[in-house]
Amino acid sequence: MGYLALYRQWRPQVFKEVVGQGHVVRTLRNALTAHRFGHAYLFAGPRGTGKTSIAKILAKAVNCQHPQQGEPCNRCICCEQISAGTSLDVLEIDAASNRGIDEIRDLREKVKLAPATSRYRVYIIDEVHMLTAEAFNALLKTLEEPPPHAVFILATTEPQRLPLTILSRCQRLDFRRLNGEEMEERLREVAAANGAKVHPEAIRFLARMAGGGMRDALSLLDQCLTYAGQEVSLFDVREMLGVVDAELLIELAAAVLQKDFSRILLLIDGGMAAGKDVRRMAGDLAGLFRDVLMFKLCKDEHLLTFPIEITRGHDLAEKFSLDHLVGIIDELCRIEGEMKWSAYPRVLLETTLLKVAEGTGRVDIKAMAERISSLEQQLNDLRLGWPGGTTNRPPVKTPEAGRALAAKPAADSAISGNLKSRWGEILEGVKKAKITTYAFLVEAELVEEYTGEVVLGFKTGHTFHKERIEQAENRQVVEQVMQNVAGHPVRVKCRMQAVPEPPAAKKPEPEPGEGIFDLVAEVFDQAGR
Structure with a gap:
């Protein structure tokens, strides 16, 4: 043999x-x-x-x-x-x-x-x-x-x-997964028995890439010895496995921190030009941010996935906030799964990194807490300005005024909110039923809902998604899931949805104390997004 x-x-x-x-x-x-x-x-x-x-x-x-x-x-x-x-x-x-x-x-x-x-x-x-x-x-x-x-x-x-x-x-x-020390000791023993010189960092990286399986670790070592000969460095291991270079990942993290959008796009392009897989790039970048999170919370080198210099790791950990790191990791893990079904995975990675760099959709919890505390203080001060609690308070609207405000056109009540409030459940059901249909439906939003009929709106630039949902096979999947959620048959219609500019209107003079309530509503509205 x-x-x-x-x-x-x-x-x-x-x-x-x-x-x-x-x-x-x-x-x-x-x-x-x-x-x-x-x-x-x-x-x-x-x-x-x-x-x-x-x-x-x-x-x-x-x-x-x-x-x-x-x-x-x-x-x-x-x-x-x-x-x-x-x-x-x-x-x-x-x-x-x-x-x-x-x-x-x-x-x-x-x-x-x-x-x-x-x-x-x-x-x-x-x-x-x-x-x-x-x-x-x-x-x-x-x-x-x-x-x-x-x-x-x-x-x-x-x-x-x-x-x-x-x-x-x-x-x-x-049976349990082997820990890093057990695997590293075994790999050193095998390498020495084969007369090979493997760098300690390469041994550590192989053990981590094996994910707790000794058979996988030995297979990777075997592959490294075939690739690099009897002397194996960390660079050889990363090249053989197609892992994205740690320096590139650190530069990407720094560009996200500095909101250097052009640098982000250039670094992604450089990784692609070097032959790196875009899904692997997203996964490795998530691993790097996870290591930065470990630096911030645990400060234990044994928990790291990538060989980051201690000073650089601590520097990144100090500059990123905890909620920002968690948000970035969550976004990267999410898109890594979506890339498998996307026709443009590179675009998905680029837009995601630009979004997390800008901070779009991210709520700064600490700043929000300070804002709420400040508003509470203003409310208390405002109450103190109303002696007796009744004399100088803003007038209460009469029932006639309330009825006048409640008199809305019938068209405004078209959306009953039953399916609209369960849109996330509908998306999840479509995702389980047919993932390709989900990929088209995720760009839509439920804009109108009537008895037995809903209208899905697609924004400008998503005509392709609208046409795909209108196809019988995809529309039937969506209608079946909606029927399961609503408990009765639902017919789906699609239309393109423009985003009109709201007409400029003269704002009425605020009543005493009304501005502070608007601020409170705004803060809680942002926190709920």
Whole structure:
């Protein structure tokens, strides 16, 4: 056989070689030492954390002819056959490709057969959550009362998808993601054994990019050694993975802070010219702002994703406010998902960064609190100017005046507010029903609502979106979702919506104290946006 990948070369062969799953290893070794191991285990956890590797070690341990404190000897015929994958008594089944009831019925027949050369027949079913409901039902009885020579080990990354009847018949062991220190130590060990010199920052970056999976970390290291040879730097790792350069990201963050709009656009263009993926750029930029947030709140370097210089990180953290950072991260995470469906992802990133730089749609909570406090003080001062609480107060409008104000044209009450107030729920329903329809509908707003009919308005420049919603297949999706929300059939009409300038009108003289109430209303209106 040719070259063997690093993650296969370094697959643990005994329990003591397993990294980061001490609680699982201790449970299994104690069960084996006390001869109390179960007939069915469920290994649940993220990918690359050692579920299948520990399943094979357990298969060797229960069949080993010379076990030592729960560890397989790796020298007897059973251990050697299982390690080589030639044992007839250890069957590894991929549930993703053998998920039907016929395969499980075949398994039920084979499980009755006695082991060929070992003490137990071990069935390792990987990705067990992929089995069909019928297959699970067929497996139930066998899993509950298997023959005395059978041991089942189920492995899954999504235990929540398993029926409760399956979960109740297994001993569940949860695997955790490995922390950075455990992965870095293992990567250094593997690199040294291969005679490679890997920069410490590169080791740390590989561990973070692996997301807690040792298999992914070893695969990335293998790829780096192939790319850069026996000496790997942080630059090599970033180039190989296509990660956006940290310096570019820091410059983008500084441009957002300084509201340098032209610099923002030029930096994005530079990243695109260097061949960087725009979605990756948005994700990496969100990661950088997250690191700035960590600098601001925790000041712990171990929580960082990108290798930022300490002084630059603290400098950015001091200049960004907390609510501004949270708003930027929220916007970048939102558009990263939308980019997958957008025909112009670059434009989406550019406009988003320009918006967060300008601060559009962002409410400064601290400034708002100070404004409200100031208005409260003005209100108190104003009340003190009304002796007795009644003498100098503004006159109360008469019922006749109130009725005159209430006399509005019927057209003004066309919008009942039932569907308009639930527009967000309608958008979410359309998004779940058909994402492409949602992409067109998100540019509309509900402008008129009558009994059984609504009118959607599209602003100038969104004619394409209007035409798409008017197509039968998209309009039917929207009407069906609105019917589900309203509880009755709804017909949808579309029109282009101009934004007229409000006519200039002479403002009436404010009554005493009326201006302060307008200010309060304005502040709370802004806070509610």
